[in-house]
Amino acid sequence: MPSDFAKAGRRFQAAIPVPELPIASIRGRARARRAQHRSHLIVAFVLAALAVLGSGSVLAAKMSGMRIWLLGNNATSTITSFTTVTNPTPADLRRVVANATFPVVLPIGVPSDAHLHMLVFSPTDHPNVILVGYENKIGSAWYWTLADSSVIEHGANPLLSNGTKSPVPTVKHWNVGGETVIFSDFHNFARQAQVEAAMQHSTPSNSLAQSMSRLYRVENHSGNSGVVDVADTIAPNDGRNVLVGHGYLGEIAALARKRNPLITDSRMRVVDNLPSISGKPDWAHQSSHAVKEVAVSAGGVRAIAAVLETRACGSAPRFTCEILFNERIGHAYRIWVLPLESPASPVKYAVDPTTLQAKREN
């Protein structure tokens, strides 16, 4: 050892041409994994809040996908399937609310610096449980579980008849029309009573309208919250706004050459089956898939490529900006280059959809 065989094989192996490091794709995959991990943490966090056992009268909720039992101010739950949406768009929120089995009154009166950053719902097609997550700029987060009251049954939780003792954090819960709202006490949220009062005096349509203003107006495919805030401020009110994170920019030139759209898979994930082990979700053996979506059309990709060719954003593989993309049917694409170092100083371009000429506008 080494034999001629080994030498010849090594020569062969060393001569295999290596493709360029697809750092953008690797970053994208890493981002998707982090989003998946984060949504698991959130669901686990909420389950921990609900997985409590107390005494007194029992409200038991039995649902497809998710089961919740309320016991006084304590709750228990199990979940076998759900869908998570991070950075939901107005269309996402409208769809989830419209498909729900109950008239949904969304949480309102949440601090004004917080954005609605996550939706988790179960079952996927017609949710009877919706988890709404808000987060502010300093990372404080609050989650409300909204459940269809009509599927709540009264009775003891049969899963807890084995004498299992769990830590017993308490929850607050109240009814708004046909909806049961559950809020975890350990959020330590001073305005909980105000939210409850505001929800009691609201209607589904009114709460939806108010919640729309708490979503980012841009479809966010960036992990940089500072850039998202700026993009949300400058995004036009007409057309579709998409923030393309710098991790995706390395893919743009190749996609433009092939006239392909930019497809992402880091925002929405469906967990079809989440088994349990020892009474806890067994994340390692879940069955799940990411939902792929067209973030930027093929024409839009070519327009972004035209802007990137101006070197306004550095060059591959180290782009120095993120891109706010606005598309209106029949109009020029509007593109803002947001430098990572100073996103508050964006440079705006208009790109003709026919000639793909990029013209700087400021």
Place this chain on the structure above:
Amino acid sequence: MGRWASPEIVARAVSGSGSAVEELIAAVWPGCFRLAVMVTGDRGLAEDAAQETCVIVDRTVRSLRCVEAFDGWLYRIVMRESARVRRRRGQVAEPTEEVTVVDDTLSFDIWRSLAALSSELREVTVLFYFEGLSGEEIAAALRISHGSVRVRLSRARERLRSLLSDYDITPHKTTWEVQQNAI
């Protein structure tokens, strides 16, 4: 130590430097890709496996307890991800000449003979003869026993002898194999 990247880069990445992680990924990418090509027999599968490997490096290299563990850790990941993409996409297609720029019949015949091996035999052959790993290192990378490594190598060698009978280059036994009188 240092098969994939310089210990200094590994140390900086393990200590949490973001730029070092990117340097580390750039350093390990060619080796990961080539090893995955040899193991999967397909450039597309190999790129997928190498990318997944880099994602895992990006996410978890900081959790390594010591720099010295990096080489073995990365071998384990490349082999596991290569096996995973191969399983996911089913049987690998017939190997093509475009996989390498080496322009000689011998190399291509070695490549074809590797493709004729089962995935288990191909893995140990590549790790042992081309990557130069020891029996213990192969056992750790594939999470199998040292005995299984010896058996698989023996079977692979037997098969390769018949596949490459036109050449006088058949794989030899190794010192450690002879010493242990394994075959």
